[in-house]
Amino acid sequence: MKIFIDSADIDEIERAYASGVVEGVTTNPSLLKAALALHKKGAKKINLEEYLIDIITVAKNTPVSLEVTKTDFEGMVKEGMAFYNRFNPLSNNIVIKIPVNSSLTGKTKITEGLRAIRALVQARIPVNATLIFTPEQALIAAKAGASYVSIFTGRVDDYIRTQHGIGFEKPDYYPAEGYVHAGKHLQDNGILSGIDVIRQSVIIFKNYGFKAQILAASIRNARQFREAALAGAHVATLPSEVISLILNHAKTIEGVKQFIEDTPADYARLAVDRK
Numbered sequence: 001m002k003i004f005i006d007s008a009d010i011d012e013i014e015r016a017y018a019s020g021v022v023e024g025v026t027t028n029p030s031l032l033k034a035a036l037a038l039h040k041k042g043a044k045k046i047n048l049e050e051y052l053i054d055i056i057t058v059a060k061n062t063p064v065s066l067e068v069t070k071t072d073f074e075g076m077v078k079e080g081m082a083f084y085n086r087f088n089p090l091s092n093n094i095v096i097k098i099p100v101n102s103s104l105t106g107k108t109k110i111t112e113g114l115r116a117i118r119a120l121v122q123a124r125i126p127v128n129a130t131l132i133f134t135p136e137q138a139l140i141a142a143k144a145g146a147s148y149v150s151i152f153t154g155r156v157d158d159y160i161r162t163q164h165g166i167g168f169e170k171p172d173y174y175p176a177e178g179y180v181h182a183g184k185h186l187q188d189n190g191i192l193s194g195i196d197v198i199r200q201s202v203i204i205f206k207n208y209g210f211k212a213q214i215l216a217a218s219i220r221n222a223r224q225f226r227e228a229a230l231a232g233a234h235v236a237t238l239p240s241e242v243i244s245l246i247l248n249h250a251k252t253i254e255g256v257k258q259f260i261e262d263t264p265a266d267y268a269r270l271a272v273d274r275k
Contacts, residue, residue, distance in 0.1 A: 001229050004063070004237035006217065008035040010051065012240040013058050019243075024063040025055060026128070026150070026217065026237040028097065049086075056090050065128045065148075067097035068116075071104060076116035084125045095148065096120055097128045100141045114144045121145035128215070133159070134191060135200040142205065142212040148235065151201065153194030153228060154218035160186050160193070171220050176227045194218070195227045202232035222246045 004024035005016040008031035016022040036046050056064050066087070068079040080096040088094040098120070102113040117127045121144070128148040129141030133156050138149040157174035161167075164186050166179065176199075178185045178192030191197055201214050215235040216228035222245040228236050238246075 001233065002213075002235040004215075004235055005243070006031070006219075006237040006239050008032040008055065009038060009240070010035070010054050010058065013055055016240065016243065017058055017060075022062075024065075024235070024237070025059050026065040026097075026215075027055070028067045028130075029069055052087065053090060056087055056093065059091065059093060061091055061093055063095045063126075064091075064093050065095045065097045065130075067130065071099075071102040071112065072109065073112045073115045073119075076102065076112070077119045080116065080120050080125060080127075081123065084120075095126045095128045097130045097150070098146075099131045100129045100137045100149075101131070114140065117141065117144040117146050129212075130217070133197065134189070135197055135204055138197070138201040138212075138214065139204050139208075139210075142210040146212050148213050148215045149201070150215045150217040150237075151194065151197050151233075152218040153198065153216050153224060154220040156188070156191065156194035156197055156218075157220075160188050160191075163188065173221055173223055176224075176231070195224065195231050198228055198233050199231040 002023045003021055004026050005013055005022050006026045007013055008027040013025055036048070036051070040046060066083045068076045070076045070079050076098055080098065084094050084096055098117050099113045101110055103110045117129055120127050126147040127145070128150055129144070129146035130150040132138050132141060132149050132151045138151060141149045160179065161174070164181060166181060174193055176193050176195035178187065178196065185192060198214060198216055205212070205214065213234035215237060216233040217237050219225050219228060219236055219238050219242055221242065225236055225238065225242060225246060
């Protein structure tokens, strides 16, 4: 399983890459907005192009997903090509994020996203199909030629709970096998959880030999990350706080402290290079 960092904060991205296990970056306009606000120096406006170049440079030859903001076919294709042509020559690592359905009403222009995915793929531009909430959306995006299909795992769980009036906090764990309330499994059209979307998508992709990689996005906690791996996701994109949750365990910290306390003085001296 590959691990990407879901962030536009250059400091978080640099720390993540320094760990040696991160192999890609996913961004979106909301993450960029938050990062720019965080790094803004006084009243001076940050040069966004230079900032993105810094992120792409840190990521080196690993994928960096940049998301379009237009919602019509022509606009998404034009914007996607512009991003790719501007930034890909730096490190040959740009992937364009396109919503699987960019309609703002759910009634008109429902296939604009798919058309944009297909057009960019035909132009040999890799695409990350985003905002996927069902296995059937993942299937359609894969057929359109997307390199990645981003399943919004945590948001699927949020939607199911919200639809059934269940209160929750964003980091709360949601069972992979579904939430039982009043003796019934909560669901969305047969989907029990975000992990269930990944699990069903993995089966479908194996059935038909799709080459697209299933990317587990909107991961909220360490257990959900583990379950995404068990379900067969090819990639998990993680916010820095979830990476910290994965690494932290009370017994690990306790063990480090104990080993330090028990270390013989002569042992520590052996770790000093002789000159």
